[in-house]
Amino acid sequence: MKKTALISLLCAVACSTAALAQNNTLTKKEKNEGWTLLFDGKSFDGWRQYNATGISDRWIIDDGAIKICQDEENAKHGRNIDILYDRKKYSNFELSVDWKISKGGNSGIFYYVVETPGKPIFYSAPEIQILDNATAKDNQRKDHLAGSLYDMLPADPQSVKPAGEWNNIVIRVKDGKVTHTQNGIKVVEYTLWTPEWYDMVAKSKFKDSPGFNAGPAKEGYIGLQDHGNDCWFRNIKIREL
Secondary structure, eight states, rough: OOHHHHHHHHHHHHHHHHHHHHHTOOOHHHHHHEEEHHHHHHSOOEETTTSSOOOOOOOEEEEEEEEEOOOOOHHTTTOOEOOOOOOEEEEEEEEEEEEEEOOEEEEEEEEEEOOOOTTTTTSSSOOOEEEEETTOOOOOSSSSTTSSSSTTTTOOOOSEEEEEEEEEEEEETTTEEEEETTTEEEEEEEEETTTHHHHHHTSSSSTTTHHHOOOOOOOOEEEOOOOOOEEEEEEEEEEEE
């Protein structure tokens, strides 16, 4: 019995180690399909603060994940420190990100980010919402729930796992046609630069934003949001379409 138990324990450890090793790496199949890692699991190589240089100490590497650390006081006063991947601007792409949020937490993923001096990252860039749907203060609107096109199109709330568990979101953008697929379920679909798109903008909090009314741009950076809560990102990978 002791030998069997030891073998079982060793197998469990081996499986756990193997699973950990797979994070922030690409399989041979993914490489052949054109996927590229935007995060190596160890450093902020390629990442910097929006409209600035370097990385704030509110962003850290935590157990193979990019983590934004809680700072509600700064967030309350609008002192958010969002970051972007600045090695390349993307137009048509498929982006896959694993994310995990703290209890009551709120964050987001941006695409087509264009740096505008004096303006926040969401000035013209669409946001894919990250949220603890159960207890976050911002959970009163359906289009503010996790996976949604923030303040514009709601995602199926049943597609998200609770706070403290890893989720996956895939954002696909091809010639203006966009889908959000959360944990394998397509939750949002829309087309940029169409009358329907600008109608959604007009009905959203971005209705008076020149950046949104003129855009979004047809290419830009990938960005991650600091909303004052603990949030983790890993397995950030992209392929151009």
